[in-house]
Amino acid sequence: MAYAKPRPKRPCRPENPEEILDEDPDDDPHNKREGDDEESWVVDDDVCTDGGTVVGFLDASQPQPYDNFRRVWYVDDPHVERPLVKTEDSAVGFYALNGESLVKWTEDETKERICSVLEKVREQNPLAGILLVLDKHGSHVCEYTRRRAHQLGIDLVFLPSGSAHLNPIEQVWKHLKWTMPPIIVQDEDEFHELGKDVFEQVTQRVSFAKTWCEKFLDFQKLS
Numbered sequence: 001m002a003y004a005k006p007r008p009k010r011p012c013r014p015e016n017p018e019e020i021l022d023e024d025p026d027d028d029p030h031n032k033r034e035g036d037d038e039e040s041w042v043v044d045d046d047v048c049t050d051g052g053t054v055v056g057f058l059d060a061s062q063p064q065p066y067d068n069f070r071r072v073w074y075v076d077d078p079h080v081e082r083p084l085v086k087t088e089d090s091a092v093g094f095y096a097l098n099g100e101s102l103v104k105w106t107e108d109e110t111k112e113r114i115c116s117v118l119e120k121v122r123e124q125n126p127l128a129g130i131l132l133v134l135d136k137h138g139s140h141v142c143e144y145t146r147r148r149a150h151q152l153g154i155d156l157v158f159l160p161s162g163s164a165h166l167n168p169i170e171q172v173w174k175h176l177k178w179t180m181p182p183i184i185v186q187d188e189d190e191f192h193e194l195g196k197d198v199f200e201q202v203t204q205r206v207s208f209a210k211t212w213c214e215k216f217l218d219f220q221k222l223s
Helices: 017-021 111-124 143-151 169-179 188-202 207-216
Strands: 053-061 090-096 102-106 129-134 154-158
Touching: 053 111, 053 169, 090 111, 090 169, 090 188, 102 111, 102 188, 111 129, 111 143, 111 154, 143 154, 169 188, 169 207
Parallel strands: 053 129, 129 154
Antiparallel strands: 053 090, 090 102
16 A cells, blocks of 8 residues: 555646657757757867767756655654755756766756756766756757757757656656755755765666666667
8 A cells, every 4th residue: 555646647748758759869869950050069179979978867956955755653743953954056967877977056957057067967977978868948958058068069868848757867866855854964065065975876876767778778879
């Protein structure tokens, strides 16, 4: 027996999201589109993509050092006396199957912030092409981000609309949010550093993406 909050189907989700994604994403990156400005679509001179392909997933979340999911047995009114630290920043994470994962805290999720994360992803994975799976957030699909990804040698593959369940990093966030709080931290900076450490530990496991790889990935084409 189990219980959970009912989750209605997202109205923007297509009827066949898995079939849409299962179109050899490694053969069909989504960076450049018809009608984009022709200028600046050149890979940076210092970018190397000869060392195979790193496959990863990108998404943002807002973990907190407290939660409202846990339940406790009590006699009197339950309470915890501790400082309540809250962060307004977003954690933008890169979950790599065969490369270096990372998370960066940003003030917002604008295209400039997302591109700064892409630059960090390239810095941490300097010798290979990068295949990056992500959702269709406005700051992800805009020409500014797609062009910068191309310059960095990062091929983007966008998930069908409303199909967050097809992004394995969602399971990483779920695990991180469940295991971290409630914790006592002195300030926001300490929580950010702790979040980075836990994210690094959690993303050592590729099991979050096992089913995704079996359905959608052909490693022979990426070698």
